[in-house]
Amino acid sequence: MSGPVARIEARALAREFRGGAGVHGIDLVVAPGEVHAIVGLNGAGKTTLMRLLLGMLRPDAGDVRVDGVDVRKAGPATWRRVGHLVDTPLAYAELDARANLLAAARLHGLGRQEATAAVAAVIAEFDLARYTDVRTSRLSLGNRQRVGLAAALAHDPQVIVLDEPTSALDPAGVILLRESLLRRVEAGAGVLVSSHHLDEVARIADRITVINDGRAIGALDPAGVDLERAFFAAVHADDRARSAA
Numbered sequence: 231m232s233g234p235v236a237r238i239e240a241r242a243l244a245r246e247f248r249g250g251a252g253v254h255g256i257d258l259v260v261a262p263g264e265v266h267a268i269v270g271l272n273g274a275g276k277t278t279l280m281r282l283l284l285g286m287l288r289p290d291a292g293d294v295r296v297d298g299v300d301v302r303k304a305g306p307a308t309w310r311r312v313g314h315l316v317d318t319p320l321a322y323a324e325l326d327a328r329a330n331l332l333a334a335a336r337l338h339g340l341g342r343q344e345a346t347a348a349v350a351a352v353i354a355e356f357d358l359a360r361y362t363d364v365r366t367s368r369l370s371l372g373n374r375q376r377v378g379l380a381a382a383l384a385h386d387p388q389v390i391v392l393d394e395p396t397s398a399l400d401p402a403g404v405i406l407l408r409e410s411l412l413r414r415v416e417a418g419a420g421v422l423v424s425s426h427h428l429d430e431v432a433r434i435a436d437r438i439t440v441i442n443d444g445r446a447i448g449a450l451d452p453a454g455v456d457l458e459r460a461f462f463a464a465v466h467a468d469d470r471a472r473s474a475a
């Protein structure tokens with residue numbers, strides 16, 4: 231096979247929870263230099279899929295490669311190239327924003343000076359200067375999300391996985407995140423993002439995959455005229471097909 235190594239490549243990925251919910255055989259690729267968005271209704275399996283891709287959850291079947299490395303064998307060198315915001319945004323709620331960002335940068339392998347410079351850059355990138363000395367537990371939800379995103383991105387990851395990153399952001403935060411991701415993609419990163427905001431997805435995604443009931447059921451055209459209608463058409467067609475089977 232030729233071409234650049236995919237940032238993320240999953241094959242036949244499956245994990246079924248008791249009761250039957252979960253992820254049922256998903257193939258997915260995130261190439262370098264692209265934003266791949268996944269959209270789906272509440273409970274469709276987006277977070278579960280991301281947790282499987284990041285090795286946070288063990289699959290029943292299938293495999294995942296991150297920057298060409300089998301996720302089961304990935305070590306620090308691979309994880310330093312990954313930035314994610316899935317589940318809890320920050321490690322230390324009692325620390326202020328700057329200390330949290332420094333901790334995240336150091337945990338991702340940056341040296342002291344490198345981390346200080348990287349943290350200054352993401353503080354500017356996410357317009358967080360007013361909040362650097364505030365304990366993160368006291369931040370508003372949206373500012374906590376900004377700090378969480380800054381912590382996920384400070385070490386300049388090549389593989390970026392963000393679960394509903396705009397859910398609590400104000401319009402200014404949405405624009406800052408969009409610009410940040412597009413800059414990183416331009417530099418070769420691969421981004422996987424889940425979202426319920428179809429307008430925003432249409433702005434940033436190169437590829438959109440629809441997830442329904444734990445399965446990847448098709449793609450939406452980010453340049454399409456009525457994404458919402460296309461989304462519901464895909465979901466309802468899949469629901470009908472499965473209830474008829």
Ligand SMILES: Nc1ncnc2c1ncn2[C@@H]1O[C@H](COP(=O)(O)OP(=O)(O)OP(=O)(O)O)[C@@H](O)[C@H]1O
Binds near residue numbers: 276279
């Ligand atoms: N640890 C678990 N044990 C049992 N069921 C689970 C577990 N984690 C997730 N599920 C179930 O798997 C399904 C998919 O959940 P998931 O959180 O992946 O959906 P989602 O698409 O991210 O939803 P949302 O848009 O609401 O965040 C749901 O039915 C959920 O209840």
